[in-house]
Amino acid sequence: MLRLLRSMTPAVVRAAPAISQPAVVRLQQARVTRGKTFRRALYAGVAVYISWRILDESILQPGLSRILDELEKLDPIDDENDADYEDWFVPLPMFETVRQPPYSRSSPEWARYVAFNAGSPEANQERERVANHCRQLVYQSAVNTKWVSSRFGKIHPWSSSHFFLSTPPHPPPKILQLGWVPFPSDGGPWLRTRRTDYRSWRRTMRTFWPVHTVHASIAFLQTLFLDTITEGRSALGYPPSPEHESAPVRIPVLPRLSTFRPRPQEDDEDGRNAAGSSKGPGGRAVPLPPNPSPKHASGSDSTPRATRASTGGTPLPSAGGNSTAESAGRGAAGLGGKQQEAQAQRSQEQGQNHDADEANKSQLPLYKRVTPPTEMVDKHMRDRAWSSFVRELNPRWQLPPNYPPEGCIEISGFVYLKTDNCHLQVDVTAHYDLLRKKIDEQSMRLYIRRVGAVRALRR
Incomplete structure (x- = not known):
């Protein structure tokens, strides 16, 4: 009973709604949410x-180590610029080939060339040794190449050769690689060049081939877009912009070379072959202009020379003849002369009008006068875009040749190799280093020129 009365007191009744309020529930939800956020941030x-850590240990550290190793392998361009390359040099995939000046008479390389080409017994013995070394290198290369032995059979040690010597007029070009120096100690430029070899060039170009392809694709799309815009402007009647040099080339129309002289009628064969006509452009007969001089008192006719020549060349009657015949002849000549003079004047006006039209037409812009067919324009645009793609890709992707070291003499010739099935003629291009007395095997190039039967070689 007391419990019932105690629950019905005003204090308990006021406290009951406060206990059932959702504030405690919202506070509990907030606590739960804060715990989830902390765990997510921790994870x-x-x-x-x-x-x-994985990225640093597997990619960044090996990459930096490789860059440092490459920097140690690179040699400076000149001895006087060694201080410039003591800084941290980061190579970039951009190369340049610099052609060196030719040898001079006082250079030590030229002196070695002269001594090697001399006819002394020592020089002949050295040349024979170089030829034998080249023949041995060709034989080893053919033996180590699997497709040669599988296609032509086993290669025998016997071989014969013939070589030519060529003195290069200038040293081989230098290969320079652009690099970035982030902290230059001497305050010099950040972008510098360093001499490298063709092996590093090949390895770098193969690594960065996606970048070069993207550059070439951008050049392709840019040229195609500019040509399309220029062609659209030309179709609408606007002149092409001077800075857009990638626009299709229009076919020029030159004005007709005219002397503003009357042209003969098509049905006037006599006037076309008249004696009073001259040769115009293209071998076409052009009549001479009429004589603008007035009539003289002596009775000279004012009919143009071309008109008189078209009458067959018949002379007028003399003044001492019959008066009736003279008056009749003068009347006939006057009537015919007026008609022919009017005809010549009309021809002259037609010729002048035609020449004026040609002159006005030549003053119009070319894009308004001549428009090539759509197929030709499209093909020209595609060719220009593809040419820009190849032009942008070639210097970036084209692998450099195997340049020999300085002071090398070029050796070219051919070597015969004997196999089980045939004999091979191999063209050889090598370089002999006169300073080190050895052949540069890296720049050696071999080509199989001819394949013949063994019996043909025995003859």
């Missing part, structure tokens, strides 16, 4: 730390 931090 994300741990994942980022582990990923960074």
